[in-house]
Amino acid sequence: MVQQPLIGDDYYVPDANTLVTEDDTPVDNFASAKQQRLLVGALYSSAQEQTFLAEANVGIFYKANQPAIMPDVFLSLDVEVPESWWDKQNRSYLVWQFGKPPEVVIEIVSNKIGEELGKKLKIYEQVRVSYYIVYDPGQHLGQQVLRVHELKGRRYTESQESWLEQVGLGLRLWEGEFEGRQDIWLRWCYRDGNIVLTGDERAEQAEHRAEQAEHRAQLLAEQLRAMGIDPETLT
Template sequence: MVFISPTSIAQEAPPRPPKETLPTMYDLPSENPEKPGLPDEFHALQSQLLSRTLQLPNYSPENCFAALDLNLYYTVKHPLWYKRPDWFLAINVPRLYEGTELRRNYVIWQEEHNPYVIVELLSPGTSREDLGRFYREEEKELEEAQLASEKPGKLEVYEKYLRVPHYFVYSRYTQQLRYFKLEGGLYREQTFQSEKPKIWLEDLEIGLGIWEGVFEGIPNFWLRWCDAEGNWLLTDTEQAQLKLRQAARNLLATGMGTSQIAEILGISVEEVEESAYP
């Protein structure tokens, strides 16, 4: 009888999961310059905060249009050319297109009102276009060949084509806010106190600054509108919460119990107790 020894077969290691082998969130680009869109979650949240705290004393909400990540068609010479600001404000235009419809884009030759304020949020892939000749101090002018072969960058469009009075650029990575004001047809960077980075826009009677706080559950350094005294303007949600706290405080002053107040206002007992302290 012949005994045959089993052949030794090497055991292959099980395949590693995709989480370990494929590029991570940090490896992959968060934007594609050829296909403009929101590069990250911060852009959406920051733009929402700007819109929700915008309160212009001399303009009703129905007479203003604020938008985020919307195509802005800016020249009749090249009707297909557009830029996509992270956030912009146009005044003296109806909130709805022709008073009836949500906008799909913003077409200058139809609206007849250029944006009045534009905010760009810097990301690694957009810094050069957003800042143009201000991208680096040593780069005072772009090469003529580049200007001749490419469409104009955002800064050039906002400055020369649209003549936007107020242009802001903010980096969440460095918490640096830069303000360019149109003077004599050209943008000139404005200086302000770095300790209190709040900029007052006299023509709109509103200020813009960097606020350290929590928005939609996310702590960060955010751009936010303020009043002439530097008080941060509240979102609609914050205004409603403030009214509830004031109502709870008024009811507490009458001697009503916290449980009854909580039931009437639809808030927790803890919130009622907190409202006792302004």
Template sequence: MTRLNPQSDPPLSPRQTLPTMYDLLSENPEEPGLSDEFHFLQSSLLLFTFEPANWSSDMVFSACDLNLYYDVRHPGWYKRPDWFGIVGVSRLYDQRDLRLNYVIWQEQVSPFVVVELSSPGTTEEDLGQVRNQLEKPPTKWQVYEQYLRVPYYIVFNRYTNDFQAFRLVGGHYEPAQLQEGRLLMPELELSIGIWQGSYRNINRAWLRWRNASGNLILTPDERAEKLALRLNELGVDIDKL
């Protein structure tokens, strides 16, 4: 019978020997830019606070990780922005259904602003530093600049909290001038910039929408909390409402 040596070290648990999330790829090397948890949270924060003051909510559409088909000559080509916002198009497809994707030759309205959240494998393409290969689809930068002519393009790197904004000028993207760290979009009566705060109980730097004056546009949860505080100040028992 085999006896255990009481002097020997105890066996390591799988938690100690298996690779951690920092050791494993979070993206498919053949398809860089797949969403991680940060992508989901940051994109949802942008979606919940994109409220152009001069547009009816029924004519504002924004989406996260939705296929964007942009070339009628190559109907299978698409890009998948981390987030994009559009004004002047019905929030619903044909004013009645949720979209499976966004098809530019049907919608006839291009995004007004696109945000890409840089990953180590996508930074160069996000910033237009990669040329498309012969007989391959154009890069994201080319599509947003030349095909869709998106007026505002934003790149945010969560590892460095670097926020870069570009504006379409004469058919080409040029670095946009920031005011007090924010990119102003007078056409939408909005601005966007870095905000240090807690979203979904995660405190860090986030890219966030503000109104033209610089005040934060609140999320639904923040509005509910603000209302609850106000009712409490007035002596209203929320549980009885």
């Protein structure tokens, strides 16, 4: 029997070469895939100063001799993917490698058999993920579309508050267009409720401000000419 390297007195580091980090099995639908891109992409397009790692459909290995659990989206603060990300031990989120679990996990419900409120909830509770979010746009699990579970002590408590205090971000439903699709989306937001913009939204906003500034300049020039003043002489 091979002796495993110890961490402290109770834990050992599993050999990453024995882990199944990818199985190349497609698991998602169009709607879920697009929603995942929105949640992950907006964070990386934002002006976040804090180091973080956000990803979709990447396995979280949380315990020796246990398969990974693969959330739809997760967010982990103060960590980043190592430079050697093709190395086996860096391809997935190994809790013992990063030194902490993610702060947020989001599951997007597509059917009634995913056990989002059963087995998965218990696993994330055991992993000690601070916030476990269940987004159920099709209302497969009941009338409630968004459920926020916050870790209090050793157990999750369902919260009516969608502001995630430990993360400094919130979640809200937003109706609008993303990647050419008009729908209701789950979005990250700031405390004031304003959504975290994607890169495209930031570019559109900047373009709109530039167009408004140009329009104001044109109006001012017209007013000056009406007063007999050549605006070119004022530059």
